[in-house]
Amino acid sequence: MVIGDGAYIKKINRSLILQKIIEHQQISRANLSKITGLNKATISVQVSDLLDEDLIYETRPEHNSVGRRPILLSINQTAGYLLGVDFDYKNIQFTVADLIGNFVENNTINFDTEDYNEATSLLKEQIQSYQTKYAFSRYGLISCVIGIHGTVGKDEEINFIPKYQWSKVNLKKDLQNELDIHLIIENNANLSAFAEKVFHHPHNHNQSSxxxxxxxxxxxxxxxxxxxxxxxxxxxxxxxxxxxxxxxxxxxxxxxxxxxxxxxxxxxxxxxxxxxxxxxxxxxxxxxxxxxxxxxxxxxxxxxxxxxxxxxxxxxxxxxxxxxxxxxxxxxxxxxxxxxxxxxxxxxxxxxxxxxxxxxELGRKACVIGACALGIQHFLGVSELFLSHHK
Structure with missing residues (x-):
């Protein structure tokens, strides 16, 4: 039993409800109550808030059976977008995903410089262009998650990138000085492992734990x-x-x-x-x-x-x-x-x-796919994430 103040309990309930809506893709209030163990009043209040925030939407399925058609809840996938970045040696891959992990676009740029400031400036310009492109949605470009081929500390500062010979650089701080966006810096292999967990190995606990x-x-x-x-x-x-x-x-x-x-x-x-x-x-x-x-x-x-x-x-x-x-x-x-x-x-x-x-099965896109998934998890505040891979 979780003990805490009302705001904390509400946050946990919200996370659980969003997690189950993502997992089931379409689900009724009654089934949400049954699966989560939350009472109908709690479900009703939380769903009302999520609808007001445009994070979910309602649909009635078309069928010919007798009785009232249930109202189904789904994630509003176009409410905002996530940018995943794979920052490799003289090569940067960008992938944009919506809130249910559909991949909207994927682009790669190549460059010749090994200079940190030049590479950072190039990365900043690309992120800004994606911010402008997706500003039409309710939450715009929500966050940018960057995968680094080197050691990244828990404070998100880059310790060392062997290929560039960059040591002790704070890419997050340098980008945030000029960008108004939520940024996460993470090791590329960690993001790839997260992608495998989210998209291909989420349910088999014995093997994927x-x-x-x-x-x-x-x-x-x-x-x-x-x-x-x-x-x-x-x-x-x-x-x-x-x-x-x-x-x-x-x-x-x-x-x-x-x-x-x-x-x-x-x-x-x-x-x-x-x-x-x-x-x-x-x-x-x-x-x-x-x-x-x-x-x-x-x-x-x-x-x-x-x-x-x-x-x-x-x-x-x-x-x-x-x-x-x-x-x-x-x-x-x-x-x-x-x-x-x-x-x-x-x-x-x-x-x-x-x-x-x-x-x-994810190949060279594993890092950017994992980056987008991590952005979705952080934005929606869910502890577990189950998504389908859309090529």
């Missing part, structure tokens, strides 16, 4: 969800799996150590080796698919080596965290036949325990 999402892209990062909480560690820097040392006498990494996992199992490593051995510059994902389909022996040999190193790191991570579901987000593994099975064949430890290893 401890969900680990590993991004194998330009680098390697991991996000961990325990129930509906991001596990960020003491200061917020957990999940930097790419800088786990798997070969102490290996090549030098930008983080300062030698033999980091991402020097063996990130996508650029595979691309560079293919380019060198095939004497083919500028290898693309399409090239890799074609080489795999043609059963090119060099490509298959390099994939065997690549999968071997993926399995080494994955075995270490599983031993550390004992996850339920492990989600691997990798375009190259998705292109390779039976990649998961081959990874498992390289994991022969009797100690490693997990429920399931799967390939992500």
């Amino acid at each position: 401890h969900l680990l999402s590993i991004m194998l892209s330009s680098g390697i990062g991991a996000g961990r969800m325990i129930d509906w909480d991001m596990d960020k560690g003491c200061h917020g820097y957990t999940g930097e799996m790419g800088h786990m040392i798997i070969s102490p006498f290996g090549p030098r990494c930008k983080c300062g150590n030698n033999g980091c996992w991402e020097l063996y199992a990130s996508e650029p490593i595979l691309f560079n080796k293919l380019s060198e051995q095939l004497n083919k510059p500028h290898i693309t994902h399409r090239d890799i698919k074609q080489l795999i389909n043609k059963k090119d022996p060099v490509t298959h040999e390099l994939f065997h080596e690549y999968i071997f190193y993926v399995a080494i790191g994955l075995n270490n991570v599983i031993n550390l965290y004992n996850p339920g579901t492990v989600v691997l987000n990798s375009r190259v593994l998705k292109a390779y036949p039976n990649a998961i099975q081959k990874i498992k064949e390289n994991m022969t430890s009797n100690v490693s325990q997990y429920d399931n290893i799967v390939l992500s």
Whole structure:
């Protein structure tokens, strides 16, 4: 039983009601009362407030059955919009979503600078353009959530971005000095893990209560969800799996150590080796698919080596965290036949325990999708979020 003042109880009830409306998409007041355990008077007052705020709307379904048609409640998806940003190396991806997770638009811009001030100015201009574009709605562009490929503290200050060599920068503060919008700065892998939880693994509690999402892209990062909480560690820097040392006498990494996992199992490593051995510059994902389909022996040999190193790191991570579901987000593994099975064949430890290893269906959009979902959760104030993935 929750004990507290009236305002606090009202806030909890509101959160629960919104959560169930999102989950069921359409639901009557009577069913809300039944599912939540709240009495009809409480439901009535809360629904009235939400209608006044344009956060929900009412509909009567068309059917031919005898009796009065129930009034169904749904989230007013166009009341406001969320901007998700994936701030990668010389590349920024933007996705706009409505309040039920429909993705309205997706854009990517490329740039050449590594200068912090220039990159920040570019990001600011893009955010302002989206604010103007979505100002027509009741709440406009509600918030902007930015995913960073580096360590982000619990105070949302960026500690370090290896690719840029940026250290101790406060992107949130620098943007807020010139922008009037709610901002959240978060690690990209954490946002990707949140996306997996919200869109693909929300209900299976046994496997998804401890969900680990590993991004194998330009680098390697991991996000961990325990129930509906991001596990960020003491200061917020957990999940930097790419800088786990798997070969102490290996090549030098930008983080300062030698033999980091991402020097063996990130996508650029595979691309560079293919380019060198095939004497083919500028290898693309399409090239890799074609080489795999043609059963090119060099490509298959390099994939065997690549999968071997993926399995080494994955075995270490599983031993550390004992996850339920492990989600691997990798375009190259998705292109390779039976990649998961081959990874498992390289994991022969009797100690490693997990429920399931799967390939992500969200791909390179996982970070921005998770960013939009986190924006929705914060705005609506719900503790759990269940959304459908709309491509």
